[in-house]
Amino acid sequence: MIHMQDVSKTYVTKERLSRFRTRKVVTEAVKSLSLSIEPGQITGLLGLNGAGKTTTIRMLSTLLDPTEGHIEVDGLDMRTSRKAIQRKINMIAGGERMLYWRLTGRENLQYFGALYDLDSRLLKLRSDELLKEVGLSDAADRPVEQYSKGMKQRLQIARGLINDPDYLFLDEPTLGLDAPIARQLRSMVRRLAREQGKGILLTSHYLQEVEELCDTVHVLNRGSLIMCDTPERITTQVAGLQTAHFQLEGWRDELLPDLHDYLHAEIGLEAHDLSDLRLSGSAAEPGHDEGVRLSLKSRSADKLIAGLLPWTATHGVKVLSFAAEKPGLEDAIILLSEGGRP
Numbered sequence: 113m114i115h116m117q118d119v120s121k122t123y124v125t126k127e128r129l130s131r132f133r134t135r136k137v138v139t140e141a142v143k144s145l146s147l148s149i150e151p152g153q154i155t156g157l158l159g160l161n162g163a164g165k166t167t168t169i170r171m172l173s174t175l176l177d178p179t180e181g182h183i184e185v186d187g188l189d190m191r192t193s194r195k196a197i198q199r200k201i202n203m204i205a206g207g208e209r210m211l212y213w214r215l216t217g218r219e220n221l222q223y224f225g226a227l228y229d230l231d232s233r234l235l236k237l238r239s240d241e242l243l244k245e246v247g248l249s250d251a252a253d254r255p256v257e258q259y260s261k262g263m264k265q266r267l268q269i270a271r272g273l274i275n276d277p278d279y280l281f282l283d284e285p286t287l288g289l290d291a292p293i294a295r296q297l298r299s300m301v302r303r304l305a306r307e308q309g310k311g312i313l314l315t316s317h318y319l320q321e322v323e324e325l326c327d328t329v330h331v332l333n334r335g336s337l338i339m340c341d342t343p344e345r346i347t348t349q350v351a352g353l354q355t356a357h358f359q360l361e362g363w364r365d366e367l368l369p370d371l372h373d374y375l376h377a378e379i380g381l382e383a384h385d386l387s388d389l390r391l392s393g394s395a396a397e398p399g400h401d402e403g404v405r406l407s408l409k410s411r412s413a414d415k416l417i418a419g420l421l422p423w424t425a426t427h428g429v430k431v432l433s434f435a436a437e438k439p440g441l442e443d444a445i446i447l448l449s450e451g452g453r454p
């Protein structure tokens with residue numbers, strides 16, 4: 113496990129005021145940050161304003177020393193075991209950095225692998241394996257400058273895996289990629305965690321990607337951690353509950369207590385999951401030929417819908433239509449950046 117404990121990073125720079133006068137500028141980029149990255153888990157790092165994500169990733173990658181605090185990787189202290197830690201980690205950045213364009217895909221992998229002092233036979237074997245895994249075997253001996261964007265990004269992934277790291281830091285890995293290629297990369301990231309047990313830290317501006325992949329998400333604002341939870345709970349806490357909408361024929365208001373009991377007893381929705389189980393205000397107004405509109409709020413609209421459908425059949429109520437309205441992580445992050453909760 114990677115463990116960051118009370119880590120801070122302060123940059124001190126000089127700002128020129130006039131020809132002879134400068135002013136010292138102190139920026140607290142990261143403030144007393146604690147976070148963990150566990151094997152087999154995908155941990156998201158999201159930022160609001162001047163958040164400190166890049167600084168955090170650079171510290172985790174051994175490229176920057178913290179001003180204060182402690183970083184440990186599988187029990188190794190970053191101050192005293194830098195080389196051993198470098199063998200356990202790697203970083204993959206989106207965009208087109210970190211590759212040599214004049215070299216072929218294979219030569220790139222061999223160059224980066226040699227930085228880890230890998231035995232040349234093992235390095236050849238691993239390069240071939242990785243090129244195959246990312247679907248670049250046929251293009252392995254072409255210079256990278258002839259690669260498409262997606263091919264370059266797949267080569268980046270292979271480069272980041274050349275030392276078979278236990279932990280991977282992914283900084284905007286799908287930046288600028290077409291949707292199908294981004295989807296391929298996401299499923300690869302998922303496999304790396306779920307099947308190979310790698311611990312992954314992910315930053316991405318595509319919040320749907322974070323929502324889809326991450327087990328937990330850390331939200332930074334001006335260098336401080338302001339939230340850490342599952343994407344689902346962050347969304348619920350900040351953006352509110354989900355709503356299930358139903359259009360019903362044959363609904364009677366006296367059925368509500370029975371429905372409440374049923375969802376609680378049969379579907380196992382706890383009282384706190386059903387905090388707003390009621391007809392939404394006067395929304396239960398009979399339509400002319402469209403039935404009654406019932407809106408129920410809960411933590412999971414899907415569970416509510418799945419629960420209500422069989423119940424209606426036994427209570428003489430016909431479901432004309434239903435829909436789930438779910439705020440996403442993106443809604444939550446926008447609210448947070450506008451000064452919403454917490």
Ligand SMILES: Nc1ncnc2c1ncn2[C@@H]1O[C@H](COP(=O)(O)OP(=O)(O)OP(=O)(O)O)[C@@H](O)[C@H]1O
Binds near residue numbers: 123124139141162167
């Ligand atoms: N080398 C540096 N010298 C001085 N200040 C820096 C340096 N690098 C970053 N900063 C400052 O530290 C703060 C955090 O920057 P950082 O790049 O870590 O944030 P970020 O979350 O990655 O931002 P973004 O998402 O915009 O890339 C910012 O205020 C930035 O201006």
